[in-house]
Amino acid sequence: MAKKESKKSLWKFGTREVVFAAIGAALYGVFAWATNVLQIPAAANVSIRPGVVIPMFFGVAFGPIVGFITGFLGNLLSDWFSGYGFWPWWDLGNGLMGLFPGLVANQMTTFRAAKDIILAEVMALVGIVVGMGVAAISEMWVSGMNFITAIAANFIPAFISNAINGLILLPIIMVAYSAIVKRSGR
Amino acid sequence: MKNPVPLVVRNLSFRYQRRSEYALRNVSFEVHPGRVILIAGSSGCGKTTLMRCINGLIPHTYHGEMEGVIKLFGKSTENMGMAELSCNVGTLLQDPERQIVSSYVQTEVAFALENQSLPREKILPRIDETLSRIGILHLRDRETFSLSGGEKQKVALAGILIARPRILLLDEPLASLDPVSAREALQLFRRLADEGFSVLIVEHRVDDVLAINPEEVLYMDRGHLLYCGDVRGLMKVVDYRSIKLPAEIVFKRARKDPIIQFKPILPRASRKQLLTFKNVNFRYGENTPQVLHDINLSVYPGDIIAILGPNGAGKTTLVKHTLGLLKPTSGQVLLGESDTQKCSVAQAAHIVGYVFQSPSQMLFADSVRQELSFGPRNLGMRPAEIVKNVEWAIKTVSLEEELETPPLALSFGQQKRISIAAVLAMRSRILMMDEPTAGQDYWNYTAFMDAILQMPGYEAVLFITHDIDLAIIYANRVLLVSDGRVIADGKPEKVLAEDDMLARSRVLPSSLLRLNQKYFHATGRYYRAETLAHRIYNDNN
Amino acid sequence: MLVPLTFRPHHTIIERFDPRARWIFSFLMMTAIVYYWDIRFLLFFFFISFTQYFLAHLTWKETRRGWTFIIILISMMVLINTIITSAGTIGAVTQGGHDVFIWNATVPWVGWNIHFGLTAERLWFGFTQIVRLLAITSMFLVLPFTMDPRLYGSTFSGMGLPARLAYSFDLAFRFIPTLARDFNVTMDAQKARGYEMDKVKGGLFSQVKKVAPLIIPVTMNAILSGEDIADAMDLRCFDTGKRTWIIKLTYRWYDYALMIFSGCVLISTLIINHGLNLGNFWMPDWFLGLFHNIK
Incomplete structure (x- = not known):
């Protein structure tokens, strides 16, 4: 397999991006379905939501737009499969969680270099803070809670769960992906 | 113009x-x-x-x-x-x-x-x-x-x-x-x-x-x-x-080339049952059609079994029962003495090593060494034992130089070998493969099958395939599966001899089968075209 | 095999509406609801939402998970908001009010004083919050169960989304059953290697890492097939210009009626709220009376 065009714009949205945005969203939805519906037994007291790493990773690998759609559409689908209805402001928050790591997509070299991983992790963390922050603050507006409740009931649980799952799994997936990049670039 | x-x-x-x-x-x-x-x-x-x-x-x-x-x-x-x-x-x-x-x-x-x-x-x-x-x-x-x-x-x-x-x-x-x-x-x-x-x-x-x-x-x-x-x-x-x-062409051309040495290393046949299906019936849910009907069979040491049949006949469903990935709706599947209803998949894996069709469905680790240690570690082997088995497994598929490479960076054929080695390292007694040749070209897959079947270390081999030629060349026993039933079970030269039986399970006779049938009176069993050429020509001269 | 697609047609009046009209309706209604803290107005929306819910003929089996989720979420939010952090976003509720329950305590040894006071206003606010949240969530709960996934691409394209973006929606639906099947296969393949998800040893890190053998093969496989799918789409002229959708949506009179209705509701809301300064937090007098009687 040949490496495709080397220089690409960060905000490009061509056929490949359409496909990977769709795949990312479907993966996020399916993983959430697997954890919620199939009830893959969760570890002790952390809610295992491995899906949250998908928008972050797709952002890092394929750019901010793909990251955003993966998070937005993926969360929409995962709520759907779990039968939770439609929560637009949380979809938006998840979208942002994919968008921020996507901003450093062009800085990636091998996907396993320490520099790549640190950069991706930092941006993923920013994405979680901003994304979950936006969702929690929207919740204040929609549900009429005060700031402290929004932080305590919405932001902190979402932040902890996403940060633990996302930040631990992101490097693992990046390293796995680096092997594929290496193979296709050969 | x-x-x-x-x-x-x-x-x-x-x-x-x-x-x-x-x-x-x-x-x-x-x-x-x-x-x-x-x-x-x-x-x-x-x-x-x-x-x-x-x-x-x-x-x-x-x-x-x-x-x-x-x-x-x-x-x-x-x-x-x-x-x-x-x-x-x-x-x-x-x-x-x-x-x-x-x-x-x-x-x-x-x-x-x-x-x-x-x-x-x-x-x-x-x-x-x-x-x-x-x-x-x-x-x-x-x-x-x-x-x-x-x-x-x-x-x-x-x-x-x-x-x-x-x-x-x-x-x-x-x-x-x-x-x-x-x-x-x-x-x-x-x-x-x-x-x-x-x-x-x-x-x-x-x-x-x-x-x-x-x-x-x-x-x-x-x-x-x-x-x-x-x-x-x-x-x-x-x-x-x-x-x-076509087999006839190979048959004509191969007789002057050196003979292919192929000798599977398996224990001598015995009547000790490694795996037994007793009246197994299966359906996925209450309102779904029955997928397996009254399956009765046993696997013995020394068996190399090809499971032939069209897509949707229930081959994979059958094989999944051996590991307890699916449990019979009625009847029993016994691994040695123990019922799969009562043991976990992990326990069953001690006896049955199951290699899935596509290696990319299971490879995940950062190096081949870790990939191969995964199974043994899950089975609770001691570290020294794991190291020993990993070394042996990688040597068996001759990819020692790739031990530190990430499996995802390897070529498809190498990944296929790694997926086999990952199962071998668990030291299961039966090796079971789903479509082992899928995705490989002819040269690669014959080399691959030759290598796998000449590996030491297990007591019986089963593989699912569409390819009747694989059954002819490698199996000493063939199961024909059709509509969730085993409609024939026996030596290849017996099961594959009847055209109407093959037609019932949507298996098409190949040129190699025809060639073998033609010379069966002289050989008494089925061979690959190259070996057949040597048998017929060189024995006659 | 389990596949996570839940859509089955219910053949109800709700499903006869154009999906675009229903999205527009749902969003305008949500925007309107957010303006109100007056339960008298909120009950109007509550009524509309639940009318939609009952007209959709959803079974309990379909929505059980959704309701459980909504109820847990709402009670958690209301509980924390009303009792623990004892506040709302509305000034009238945070400041002053009529105490119904006061509890003072001193933490032993440290000597901190705890003052906890619950006012009637806060209780009523909590109740209003429940009505408001139920109106919003039940309105959106219905959507996934009553919209044909094959219409999503044309729906969003018809609402002005660029064709490429809209096609991502269609494509995502195309991948879901395939990926769910792949997930099941990988799960089986790893189980066959003795992998047991529920046997977790070690700390947090290794617990989370435990899912790697499942998600890595599925994700990497999906990425590899993505390259082929992109080729297949290029070969069939995707993204070369304007696009037709053969699934055609047409507005009918009742779609227009629905959209005009929701538009009117939003406009009246703006007038009521900004012009007339109505719709803010309101508590009936009898509610306060309840507590006086107790005292």
Whole structure:
């Protein structure tokens, strides 16, 4: 397999991006379905939501737009499969969680270099803070809670769960992906 | 210029960017209407690159250095856009699963015309017309996911034909089909050629394609076009070990070559039961149809069992029961003495090592060493024992030098070996493989099967396959499965001898089977064509 | 095999509406609801939402998970908001009010004083919050169960989304059953290697890492097939210009009626809220009276 065009714009949205945005969203939805519906037994007291790493990773690998759609559409689908209805402001928050790591997509070299991983992790963390922050603050507006409740009931649980799952799994997936990049670039 | 030649390729060379060697070197040929052209060659011969040059993926999607000329109906492709190209050339990719983009058949078929922004009123009748043309109008309102492999391929083909191309490129169209669907597909390709299409088929299963009498054959090797001409000429130039030729040809040519040494290392047959099915019935849920009916069988040490049958016959369901991945609705599956109802899958894995069809469905670790340690560690082996077993497993598949490489960075064939080694390292007593040869070309898969079956360390081997030749060459026992029942169980020369039995389980006799049946009176058992040649000729001389 | 697609047609009046009209309706209604803290107005929306819910003829089996989720979420939010952090976003509720329950305590040894006071206003606010949240969630809960996934691409394209973006929706639906099947296969393949998800040892890190053998193969496989799918789409002229969708949506009179209705509701809301300064937090007098009687 040949490496495709080397220089690409960060905000490009061509056929490949359409496909990977769709795949990312479907993966996020399916993983959430697997954890919620199939009830893959969760570890002790952390809610295992491995899906949250998908928008972050797709952002890092394929750019901010793909990251955003993966998070937005993926969360929409995962709520759907779990039968939770439609929560637009949380979809938006998840979208942002994919968008921020996507901003450093062009800085990636091998996907396993320490520099790549640190950069991706930092941006993923920013994405979680901003994304979950936006969702929690929207919740204040929609549900009429005060700031402290929004932080305590919405932001902190979402932040902890996403940060633990996302930040631990992101490097693992990046390293796995680096092997594929290496193979296709050969 | 009247009736220009559909496709002319002149002095075509191509090198992918960032690669030093050429993928294609100086390829020239012409294609005329109404013909089937077979492009044969083993993996890495450049046939995929050639197709990409013709259909425009090179240079539109893949970049590199291209020389030479390609003309479609007299016009150079150099300045053609994808829209114009796709009206001339239709491409069917190898795996229909990776070609279908829509959830429903109707929108799948409409895709190309939707993208060209034709008005809706014009598209709708063309969908029906195209579907009827290949005889699948009844599938129009189905979901693509629920289609069988053969149906998926026809739908994918309809999605290409709707743009009315005159040239069809088919990339290994038989790879994902069972023999009966493959025969149907080939007949369809022949019919399209007879209607005036130029049909180019890239395939290493040459034996099968010859059944529809291709007018011309191109034989490629390492980027060079070695042969271009009729079928008879091909038989003389090509190496019978690298692509699959009809058994009679191999039979004639192999007798002067050194004999192939093949001796599976298995314990001597005994009547101790390793695995037993007792009246097993299975259905997925209360309101779903029964998938397995009254299965009774036992696996003994020394068995090499081929499980043959069409897609959807229940082969995989059967095999999943041996591990307890599925539990019988009624009846019992016994591993040694213990019932799979009562033991976990992890416990069953001590006895049955199950290698899934596609290695990419299981490889995840950062190095081959970690990948191979995963199973043994899950089974609770001690560290020293794990190291010992990993070393042994990697040596058995001869990939010692890749121990520190990430498995995902390896080639498909190597990944396949790693997936076997990952199971071997668990030291299970029975090795079970689902479609072990899928996705590999002929040369690779014979080498692979020879190697696997000559490995020490297990007491019995089972494999699921569509390929009757694998059963003939490697198995000492064959199970024919049809509609969830085992309809025959015995030595290959017994089970495969009856044509009506084969027909019942949608297994097609191959040229190798015919050859073996012809000489059965002299040999008393089945062999691969090369060995048979030595038996017959050398014994007679 | 389990596949996570839940859509089955219910053949109800709700499904006869154009999906675009229903999305527009749902969003305008949500925007309107957010303006109100007056339960008298909120009950109007509550009524509309639940009318939609009952007209959709959803079964309990379909929505059980959704309701459980919504109820847990709402009670958690209301509980924390009303009792623990004892506040709302509305000034009238945070400041002053009529105490119904006061609890003072001193933490032993440290000597901190705890003052906890619950006012009638806060209780009523909590109740209003429940009504408001139920109105919003039940309105959106219905959508996934009553919209044909095959219409999503044309719906969003018809609402002005670029064709490429809209096609991502269709494509995502196409991948879901395939990926769910792949997930099941990988799960089986790893189980066959002795992998047991529920046997977790070690700390947090290794617990989370435990899912790697499942998600890595599925994700990497999906990425590899993505390359082929992109080729297949390029070969069929995707993204070369304007696009037709053969699934055609047409507005009918009742779609227009629905959209005009929701538009009117939003406009009246803006007038009521900004012009007339109505719709803010309101508590009936009898509610306060309840507590006086207790005292």
